[in-house]
Amino acid sequence: MKLIGLNREEVKNALKTGRVTIAVYGMGKMGLPLAAVFADHGAKVIGVDINERVVENINRGENHIKEEPGLDELVRRNVEVGRLRATTDGIRAAKEADVMVILVPTLTDERGNLKLGPVYDVAEKISKGLERGDIIITEATMPPGTTESLIPIFEKSGLKVGEFGLAHAPERTMTGTAIRDITGQYPKIVGASDEKTLEAVIGIYETINGKGVIPMSSIKAAEAVKVFEGVYRDVNIALANELALWCEEHGLDALEVFQAANTQPYCHLHMPGAGVGGHCIPVYPWFVINLAKKTNPRLIKTAREINDSMPHHVVELTVKGLNDAGRPLKGSNVLVLGLTFRGGVREFMKAAAKPIIEELKEWGANVYAYDPLCTREDAERFGAGWKEDFRGIDAIVITADHREFKELNLERLAGEMRTKVIVDGRNVLDPEKARKYGFRYLKVGNAG
Numbered sequence: 001m002k003l004i005g006l007n008r009e010e011v012k013n014a015l016k017t018g019r020v021t022i023a024v025y026g027m028g029k030m031g032l033p034l035a036a037v038f039a040d041h042g043a044k045v046i047g048v049d050i051n052e053r054v055v056e057n058i059n060r061g062e063n064h065i066k067e068e069p070g071l072d073e074l075v076r077r078n079v080e081v082g083r084l085r086a087t088t089d090g091i092r093a094a095k096e097a098d099v100m101v102i103l104v105p106t107l108t109d110e111r112g113n114l115k116l117g118p119v120y121d122v123a124e125k126i127s128k129g130l131e132r133g134d135i136i137i138t139e140a141t142m143p144p145g146t147t148e149s150l151i152p153i154f155e156k157s158g159l160k161v162g163e164f165g166l167a168h169a170p171e172r173t174m175t176g177t178a179i180r181d182i183t184g185q186y187p188k189i190v191g192a193s194d195e196k197t198l199e200a201v202i203g204i205y206e207t208i209n210g211k212g213v214i215p216m217s218s219i220k221a222a223e224a225v226k227v228f229e230g231v232y233r234d235v236n237i238a239l240a241n242e243l244a245l246w247c248e249e250h251g252l253d254a255l256e257v258f259q260a261a262n263t264q265p266y267c268h269l270h271m272p273g274a275g276v277g278g279h280c281i282p283v284y285p286w287f288v289i290n291l292a293k294k295t296n297p298r299l300i301k302t303a304r305e306i307n308d309s310m311p312h313h314v315v316e317l318t319v320k321g322l323n324d325a326g327r328p329l330k331g332s333n334v335l336v337l338g339l340t341f342r343g344g345v346r347e348f349m350k351a352a353a354k355p356i357i358e359e360l361k362e363w364g365a366n367v368y369a370y371d372p373l374c375t376r377e378d379a380e381r382f383g384a385g386w387k388e389d390f391r392g393i394d395a396i397v398i399t400a401d402h403r404e405f406k407e408l409n410l411e412r413l414a415g416e417m418r419t420k421v422i423v424d425g426r427n428v429l430d431p432e433k434a435r436k437y438g439f440r441y442l443k444v445g446n447a448g
């Protein structure tokens with residue numbers, strides 16, 4: 001059922017009664033939860049992915065996103081009742097769907113150059129199945145202006161924008177809380193090509209999001225909201241890192257000072273640490289930097305440099321800790337705890353562990369690694385040995401805040417390690433407790 005021209009209440013009713021078909025392109029950490037939530041609210045949903053194994057799993061009612069609580073059941077029951085199915089045929093999905101949601105990766109390379117290939121691929125497929133009255137929504141985080149830059153591709157269908165609707169509704173969630181966030185942790189941001197499309201898209205998201213919708217004046221404004229959220233986070237993490245380095249110089253504990261400062265409602269000092277990884281936070285600033293022609297985003301560029309320098313600082317802390325214990329880094333056995341970019345997610349994009357392992361090896365250390373979400377092969381891919389105990393280890397370097405690391409048995413570590421040095425790159429351990437067991441405990445913002 002085409003939705004353009006309906007008011008939001010009519011759209012909600014149509015969606016809930018199974019008269020709306022939604023195709024979601026990208027069955028990943030964001031796309032599959034969204035598809036399952038739409039299906040659970042009554043829509044007929046087609047999940048589209050280029051990965052045949054992903055498609056086969058979903059059609060068997062199996063969820064492959066293991067970091068998402070509740071998603072197994074949501075996928076199983078909606079596949080079982082026939083509301084959710086998956087395909088690799090993106091063109092056919094567009095022909096059958098009334099609404100097409102683009103939620104494939106939007107990435108950059110190490111230098112921040114955009115890699116929007118998956119978005120263009122999906123746009124081309126949608127253009128071959130687009131029908132009058134259809135609505136296309138980009139949910140993937142987009143450099144502002146990108147959604148509208150796809151219009152020439154969509155108009156290859158022979159339709160003009162206006163005959164189909166275009167909107168941007170950024171996915172404001174994170175792996176591990178996607179279902180909670182999609183269904184109402186935050187209001188949904190929506191910008192659209194025209195009033196009728198905006199009205200329909202508000203109806204679509206009010207159906208699934210209990211916090212409602214914030215309509216924006218344009219598609220580009222909606223794109224900027226999500227990107228700015230990420231830039232805010234990256235710049236504030238850089239501020240925390242810079243102040244933490246100052247605290248080290250002045251013998252202060254950064255977290256003690258930050259926690260006290262943050263009791264003031266206007267102060268939100270973030271967590272200093274081993275660096276900023278993932279598909280999101282280190283990427284979104286480049287969307288702003290690359291699009292700046294007359295302005296010069298100096299602060300945003302400097303923040304990126306500060307955050308990218310933190311893995312090296314963690315290596316410096318490791319050298320200091322070992323030296324204080326009378327051991328050179330060269331020849332020491334160092335165990336890196338964490339290969340993923342953050343705890344709870346098996347994702348390696350710009351993980352701090354990679355440069356840390358490389359630099360430790362350059363200095364002649366024997367480097368091992370362990371991560372509860374990873375395998376021996378992952379460690380070897382990073383250039384480290386795999387080690388699940390602490391015997392003979394001189395220094396432990398924590399680079400991801402996995403729950404397991406917060407619960408480390410310090411008594412066992414003290415008994416097994418050869419030299420007792422801990423560099424806590426994610427502030428997961430209690431400094432006093434570590435020092436009580438005789439560890440030299442260092443972290444970003446407190447060099448012991």
Ligand SMILES: NC(=O)c1ccc[n+]([C@@H]2O[C@H](COP(=O)([O-])OP(=O)(O)OC[C@H]3O[C@@H](n4cnc5c(N)ncnc54)[C@H](O)[C@@H]3O)[C@@H](O)[C@H]2O)c1
Pocket residue numbers: 025026027028029030031048049050051054103104105106117118119121122139140141142171172173174175279280
């Ligand atoms: N992961 C997060 O916490 C998070 C949070 C908010 C927003 N986002 C944004 O959501 C978007 C998707 O991120 P994600 O974490 O779900 O990625 P992901 O890597 O987990 O999943 C992407 C999926 O898209 C599929 N895919 C790739 N190219 C395709 C194509 N041409 N056609 C169809 N499917 C294709 C892949 O096979 C994969 O299954 C990105 O723009 C990201 O910035 C991510």
Ligand SMILES: CC(=O)N[C@@H]1[C@@H](OP(=O)(O)OP(=O)(O)OC[C@H]2O[C@@H](n3ccc(=O)[nH]c3=O)[C@H](O)[C@@H]2O)O[C@H](CO)[C@@H](O)[C@@H]1O
Pocket residue numbers: 171172173174175229230233237270271272273274275276277278279280281341342
């Ligand atoms: C919708 C979307 O895109 N969602 C994103 C998702 O982001 P994400 O999954 O990438 O996770 P983040 O928590 O942002 O971590 C990124 C890296 O920064 C390090 N870090 C973090 C905080 C800090 O104070 N100091 C740090 O050093 C951390 O170790 C890691 O390496 O969720 C965030 C809400 O959590 C959102 O804001 C963010 O938009």
